[in-house]
Amino acid sequence: MVVVVVVASLALFALLAFGPFSIFYSNPLVTCRQAEQVPQLHFLASRRHRFPATKKGEESCLGDRPLEKDSNAITRGGNYFQSMSMASSSFSGSGNALMWFRKGLRIHDNPALECASRGVTGGGFLYPVFVIDPHYMEPDPRASSPGSSRAGLNRIRFLLESLKDLDLSLRKLGSRLLVMKGEPGEVLINCLKQWKVEKLCFEYDTDPYYQQLDMRVKDYASAARIEVFSPVSHTLFNPADIIQKNGGRPPVSYQSFLKLAGEPSWASSPLMTIFPSLPSVGDVGSSQIVEVPTLEELGYVDIEMELPPFRGGESEGLKRLREAISNEKWVATFEKPKGDPSAFLRPATTTLSPYLKFGCVSSRYFYQCIQDVYTRNKKHTSPPVSLLGQLLWRDFFYTVAFGTPNFDQMRGNKICKQIPWNDNDELLTAWREAKTGYPWIDAIMTQLHKWGWMHHLARHCVACFLTRGDLFVHWEKGRDVFERLLIDSDWAINSGNWMWLSCSSFFYQYNRIYSPISFGKKYDPNGNYIRHFLPILKDMPKEYIYEPWTAPLSVQTKAKCIIGKDYPKPMVSHDSASKDCKQKLAAAYELNKKLNGVVSEEDLKVLQRKLDATCDSVLNPVHSHSSSGAKRQRRS
Template identity: 75%
Template sequence: MVERFHLVMGSMHERVERCGVDGEYHRVDHDGNHVRKREMHISLIVNIDFDVISDEDDDVVLALSSTKSTSTLLILYPKSSLASQRHPIQFKAPSLTFSRCDAMQLSLCLSKPAQHLKNPIMAASGSGSIMWFRKGLRIHDNPALDYASKGSDFVYPVFVIDPHYMEPDPKAFSPGSRLAGLNRIRFLLESLVDLDTSLKKLGSRLLILKGEPGQVLIRCLKEWGVKKLCFEYDTDPHYQALDIRVKEYASAAGIEVFSPVSHTLFNPADIIQRNGGKPPLTYQSFLKLAGQPSWASSPLLTSISSLPPVGDVGSCEISEVPTIKDLGYGDIEQEWIPFRGGESEALKRLKESISDKEWVANFEKPKGNPSAFVKPATTVLSPYLKFGCLSSRYFYQCLQDVYKNVQKHTSPPVSLAGQLLWRDFFYTVAFGTPNFDRMEGNKLCKQIPWNDDDELLAAWREARTGYPWIDAIMVQLRKWGWMHHLARHSVACFLTRGDLFLHWERGRDVFERLLIDSDWAINNGNWLWLSCSSFFYQYNRIYSPISFGKKYDPNGDYIRHFLPVLKDMPKEYIYEPWTAPPGIQRKAKCIIGRDYPKPVVYHDSASKECKRKLAEAYALNQKLNGQLSQEDLDNLRRKLEQDEDIEPKIRRQRQKVGHLT
């Protein structure tokens, strides 16, 4: 079913420099009649011939190839499909093969976009612009902000506070909102204050609005009569859905939309397209495809001397950046957290990190010490990258400068620059994989019959597994919102394939809420990795909850700091306090089972069980080619439990889950 159509359309792609008209398309139906289909408000005008591959009911999936020699691919979904998650549809286009579509995503990849950018229908004509901040909370290397200020008499720098993200949720297991722990909310507020301060120095200010961001933005567009709307492109499903709404409105209202890719080093859509429509699934293949960033050797715009003034805000209610208290959080006692939000802090931290050129040149991620907490073994720039307080591209260029001036340096994947590339790797795979954040319906994810055990999950989440190394990490997560990468590995492995055999999505949820650097693509990618659900499959390699920490920190100082109940436990027992003789426990003022819990599982038997289950699950996945139904999973789960009963000596003895006060 391939028909020929003509489409007037455009894109929101980063390289689109002019936009602002409604697009619509019509098709010829089977009887040869021209049928006008829904209006799509799309920006730049491009003439492209395209083939309709699937057009059922209201849903539209289009595969396009341009009339010119460049290959072009567009996947479009109308509004109606955005609400419901749909299964991926696979199809083949005449000129290229691709197998991705995500109901939440609209992507246009132009291999030579410049050719399509001629003859803009509508140019910006001065007047006002909105700079919509979401991530990208910075002045340096901010192309959206730069574009907003060009040729505008007024610029409205806006941040919308979404109550869902910010307001206290009394039912949550720790202080914070439903979606974010208090640490990250605080970090965000600090970042906003810093951004406001910087904007004021440039003759502007940050306008804080409250409400559902889409509605609020559309109201601003209506009220302020701006000609341009500028914001950083975002691949996260949440923003994909939000941005389509806002772009549709803006385009319908004749407002130019400029939405550049500046959060990552590369444009994920470009890389996916270069790989024939599929995201690369290994780091090495990603590196090959990615090559050098296009901007690698040209200087980024890292400073702005002034900004146009803020225009009349009409009846829109503008407030200052709220405090934690303003948001409804009482006085919550909190350990001093070593990480303050904001661009200034990010640049300061960056400068400190790269000032030690030897350290930068010799950095090898896997060799870092996860138990270092007074002075962490990594840069701790991740939360700044997450909110865009720091530009990953600027960071990358700074690293290249250091590398140029030293004799030898480490390389990806272990080098510092390699870490930024990991970030882009996960952004790319996540963008190109429907249901990336779930096991079900995720083609990359092994279907594994994880156990469901609320008691064990709570023990893990609340730092009472009885394994001090694991619990100390979980305390650091809750108190600081940050732990070393390898510490994250330890607890993620423990929760899933190593010991508890609980679903990685449960752990993902906890990390997503509590980490100050939690990032949708990276967090999900790493949980897929650590649970051996995707990317990494060597399920025999299990982090020991005892010896892994011990090899870095034999004295247990990390444990003593985050679990003060164990501070007087002799180092011989601190990783396995249940083995300490009663006299020692008394002397340390820590009776196991009373002051600190007994282990919730025995690691030796639990990890053997996990390996056995993974082996069986892998075999079934292979047999059924990854297509496991819910029934298949249930059957496997039953079988695994039966086998467990047949071998009672292997069956782990579950301890009563203790409570740590």
């Protein structure tokens, strides 16, 4: 009897780095269909050892060579496959198989699921299992002080909804989702042992957490002579291929990435695999199987509040994709800089980022849908500002992160400027808790808490304010807050954007900052966005909504919002704080240039002391004005 076990593991949101990792850990790829057509191509889990092939007289294609040093890629169209090594036997349904889901919570364009299901013959079984990792569960909202990489309420809600949707889809195909709890490596290895698995299938992941976890599982699979199939399907390209083309170095500019990437070889291949049915679920033995849990069962308190407008799952994701693509004029003319960050009722984006993060929607299928629109609309925007360009930005950050040790931190990160950021938790807490005294900033942070999502330009504003714009707080701390609160938090994209917006890497024009006053007013002069997310200011006249501290006391009284009592005073003067931030960055840039980027902690401490003696605007608030009013801050 052939048994295929599908295990989905929530080694959830793996957002912490575990040090340097080999850029050539990923290796040969091949399509599922070609694995059928070319039976000699076969994958065997072996990094260092030679194993007897399944056919008498045959041996491993790679023999004793370590995989990390073999970077030749087989790219023959269609669905790409990541593997440990290859041996010359066919992928036949000759034994039990296990498929391990991590992010790709979907049925469509899921090459690992396709190959696993094709491996089932003779009435075999398919066991879809999802492992909930307690390491990334943190129900206590106070635990993120000042920041935590563990998942907050909104992301867990989205995940559970996605799992329920996946379970429903599997049931329609004659299967169902089995949920397990525990440390993913232990659970997975126990399943491999208990179910006598001979084939292991899972989607390849470049995040450091998964790299570590995968190494452990693959080492066990190697010792147990278990074949490993690991397709690259979460991204448009295999990051290792891009890095190999660039001489072993990740491209650090978007344009260089585009030149290296070209067009995906699967671009014209059909990706929407049709499953008439899936093998049924068999006996799970002594395994502890549960249904998809509720938030309460995981320890989360589902507070009665405004629900985020994102329901998790493949069904909802594909529905949103169809709606977005149906407006061909909007798709063809999309320009990222022209989006409206204050549009919350009908956001000026596809709002697909949470679905791409969890793999509810295939980025490759999304790519094909956009290209189809471009084919019918010859006049369309181009990267980097186009809709297609946004998908390519995603792959760019994945590629740079994959090839850059310590990508998620400043120290030891070769592409990151060394800057003496301050560690003022008082500033960080006020920013995180939406108590900066700047309504535009506080409204955005409130939306983050309530929805777990905000427009990309809104993210730019609050990230700039925390770092190089006003507070000069370390970008890593802001990144940690986003990691916990965002539904679409993604290790590579989140860290990459925080480096970008803090002018630590990629972007270096630190004199260009987002004003916490005038930027929002440009899009929403009446302040409707602020009134919605900060109802305490809903009756403030529009001429004061962005600067309520300038309102006469009589106006504040009439609006039922006294600044300093009902709503906080500005924590800093934007004019003086932004000036000081520019001076600090100029000094830090000069130090990095002088020392050729090799800046020690002591060097930063010396510079910090020097800057502290000359820049003192932090925590010097703008005072609330009397009834006579006062001069407003200059717009930046």
